[in-house]
Structures are given as structure tokens and as C-alpha cells.
Amino acid sequence: MLPRLHSQSDIHPTVLVFLQQLEANGFTGDIETQYSSRLAVATDNSVYQKLPQAVVHPKTTHDVQLIGQLANQDKFSNVTFSPRGGGTGTNGQSLTSGVVIDLSRHMNKVLEINEDEGWVRVQTGIVKDALNDAVRPFGYFFSPDLSTSNRATLGGMVNTDASGQGSLKYGKTSDHVLSLQAVFADGSLLESSESVDVLSEGTFAKQAVEIARQVCTSQQALINEKFPPLNRFLTGYDLKNAYQADDDTFDFTRILCGAEAL
């Protein structure tokens, strides 16, 4: 059965068809087209405002993949998306006149805490303060100290490579990320610490890793010349630190952290 969507006259028919097919394909999260839901994510902490056509709230990684797989079909090439966490970004980055993918409603759990090795595995929509509440009993804290920590999510922090006061001592988000699971625009899935060999040929995930590695290795001299030596470094693709010539290793996690800026 197709979902009952609030069919506002300003929602593009293709978006409505997309949402109906998404549900029919097994999307388990929430799909909202009512004006109140759209308005709630039409602003962030910037001066901008953009009314999206719909908001979807995935419950699982597979839900996020379903969005990408469907969006990759030619007939939906005009449907645009923006992920959203806490909406604390200051430049309107999470705003879109397309479809907002809100990762904060459902995908906000701590999945695993390894006290001995000092790492934690979380879902992308967890708020930073909630993460620290979870690890505090073990004597740990996630150190990037941004002032929006009671709202900002880990996904938003990774995407902007957030830091804050204390970053000279504790570093920024990318300094504390061991591995990322990323869903690409075609729905392909990547575990950034795994070998590229496990990825299927032709997927956006495989292409992204191979091209990034090729750029970092072949253009290393130019990259080193252009990127200034900064303590805080830049937000954006961290081309300079992704490839280590000493041991010929390439870390795609460094490319994903801060990737929103470009």
C-alpha cells in the first residue's frame, strides 16, 4: 500500500512518486510532507531559509541506502537531498528545496563501547553531549569541544570536521575518527577502514576511493606546496594528510571528515 502523503500543491509530483516508491521499496523510517514538518527544517543556525519538499527520517543504514539507490534512477535525477543532524550549521549547509534526510530522530544510538581499547561505535545522529554522557562512566570523553554540543550530531561534526576551544590540545573531529561507514549517492556502502578491494566495481564508493587515492598520490608535491602548515588545518577534503608516503598508506576517512565544505 502506498503511504498517505500530505499532497501539498507546491510539492513536485516527481518527489511524491519518489516518496511513494521509497515506502514501497521497504523504507522503514518516517516520511513527512506536511507543512509543519517541512517548516521545522527550513532553517538552521544561518540567516538562510529554504522550504524543503519533504523530510525523511531513516531508521537504519539500509533505509539511507534505499534513498540513494532510488535517487540514482534517471527518472529521479531532479530530486535533490541534504542530510541534516542538529541543524546548528551556520552557513545553511543542511537546507535544501529538495528532500531533507534527518538522521537525528532515529539513528542516534551508541552501538558499542570498548573500554579497554578506548573507542566507541555510534550511529551518525547521536548528539555530542549524549555521547559523552554514555562514555563518562568509563572515564572517557569525545574531545572536540564545540559550543553547540547539546544539539550538534556526530554526523554534522564529521561533515564539518568540527572543533572548538581546546582544539590545539585535543584536535578536531577527524583526529578522533577511526573509521566511518558512509552511504554514497548511489546507495553504495563504504567502511572507510576496509580495503577498497571489498567494494563492488562501478559503485560511487569504489570510484571515490580510487580517484581520491590517485589524486593524493600523483599530485602529492602540488598538494604539499598549496596546503599551508596550520595548527587547526582547513575544513574540506584533507588531501594533504590522507596519503602517507612513508608507508604508502591512504586513509579515506580523512577525505570524508570535513567533506561538506567543497
Ligand SMILES: Cc1cc2nc3c(=O)[nH]c(=O)nc-3n(C[C@H](O)[C@H](O)[C@H](O)COP(=O)(O)OP(=O)(O)OC[C@H]3O[C@@H](n4cnc5c(N)ncnc54)[C@H](O)[C@@H]3O)c2cc1C
Ligand atoms: C552558536 C554556534 C556555535 C558554534 N560553534 C562551533 C564550534 O565551536 N566549532 C565548530 O566546529 N562548529 C561550531 N558551530 C557550527 C556547527 O555547530 C557545527 O558545524 C556542528 O558540527 C554541526 O552539527 P549538526 O549536527 O548541527 O549539523 P547540521 O547543521 O545539521 O549539518 C551541517 C552539515 O553536515 C551535514 N550533515 C549533517 N548530518 C550528516 C550526516 N549524518 N551525514 C552526512 N552529512 C551530514 C549537513 O548536510 C550539513 O552540510 C557553531 C554553530 C553555532 C550556531
